[in-house]
Amino acid sequence: MDNNGPRPGNAGANGGQRVNEMIRVPQVLVISEKGEQLGVMSPQEALARARAVDLDLVEMAPQARPPVCRIMDYGKFKFDQRRRASNQKSNKPQIRELRLRPKIGAADVEVKVNKAREFLEKDKDKVILVLCFKGRECAHVEEGEKLMDLIFKKVEDIAKIEAPPKLMGKRMTCTLAPK
Numbered sequence: 001m002d003n004n005g006p007r008p009g010n011a012g013a014n015g016g017q018r019v020n021e022m023i024r025v026p027q028v029l030v031i032s033e034k035g036e037q038l039g040v041m042s043p044q045e046a047l048a049r050a051r052a053v054d055l056d057l058v059e060m061a062p063q064a065r066p067p068v069c070r071i072m073d074y075g076k077f078k079f080d081q082r083r084r085a086s087n088q089k090s091n092k093p094q095i096r097e098l099r100l101r102p103k104i105g106a107a108d109v110e111v112k113v114n115k116a117r118e119f120l121e122k123d124k125d126k127v128i129l130v131l132c133f134k135g136r137e138c139a140h141v142e143e144g145e146k147l148m149d150l151i152f153k154k155v156e157d158i159a160k161i162e163a164p165p166k167l168m169g170k171r172m173t174c175t176l177a178p179k
Contacts, residue, residue: 018059019074020047027066028059040066097128100151102143109147113154120159120178127159131172144172152176 018024023043030038030046033055038046043057050057050071058077061068096119098112119125129151131144148165155176163175 018062020050020057023047023057023059023067023069025067028069029064029066030057031060031068031070033071043069046071094123094125095128096123096125097130100129100131100147102131102133102137102140102147104147109150113151116151116155116176117158120155120176124178126162126178127176129165129174129176131165133170133172138170141167141172148172148174 023046025043027040028043028046029040030049032038033053038049046069047057053071055071056074057069058072058074059067060070098116100109100112104112116127116129119127129148131147133141133144137143144167145165152159152161158179159176160179161174162177163173165172165174
C-alpha cells in the first residue's frame with residue numbers, strides 16, 4: 001500500500017487520479033492486480049479487497065459508467081509512468097562534441113572517428129568537431145584543415161557537413177549531421 005500517496009484533501013497532487021478513499025461514487029467496476037475483472041461493487045468493498053492484498057484502489061477510467069478501478073501498487077505505477085516519460089524525452093537527437101588537437105596521433109584520430117560514427121549511426125546525434133589551437137599552432141591553421149578533411153573522408157558515408165569548418169579565435173569548429 002502506498003503510505004506516501006495522496007490524501008483525501010490533495011485532489012490535485014496525483015494528476016487527477018483518485019486513489020483509495022478519494023473514490024466517492026456509488027458503484028465501481030473492479031479489475032484485480034492480475035488483470036481479472038472482479039465485477040461491479042461498492043468502493044468500500046473494492047477498497048477492502050485492495051487492502052487485503054496490501055495494495056491500492058486506483059480509478060483508471062473515471063468517465064466510464066460505472067468508473068473502472070484497478071487494484072495495484074500506486075507508488076510503483078507512478079514510478080513507471082515517470083520512467084516512461086523520461087525515456088521518451090531521451091530519444092531526441094542531441095549535439096555531441098568531440099575535441100581535437102592539430103598534432104593528434106593517427107591512432108587517436110581513429111578513436112575520435114569511431115566515436116563520431118557511433119554518435120551519428122547509433123544515436124542519430126549531431127557531432128560538433130572542435131579543433132583547439134595553442135601557441136604557435138595558430139600560425140598553421142592549414143594543419144587543422146587537413147585534419148578536418150581527413151575526418152570528413154572517414155565519415156562521409158554516414159554523415160553530411162551541416163556547418164563547414166570555421167575558425168573563431170583559437171578554435172576551429174564544424175558540425176556533422178547524420179545522413
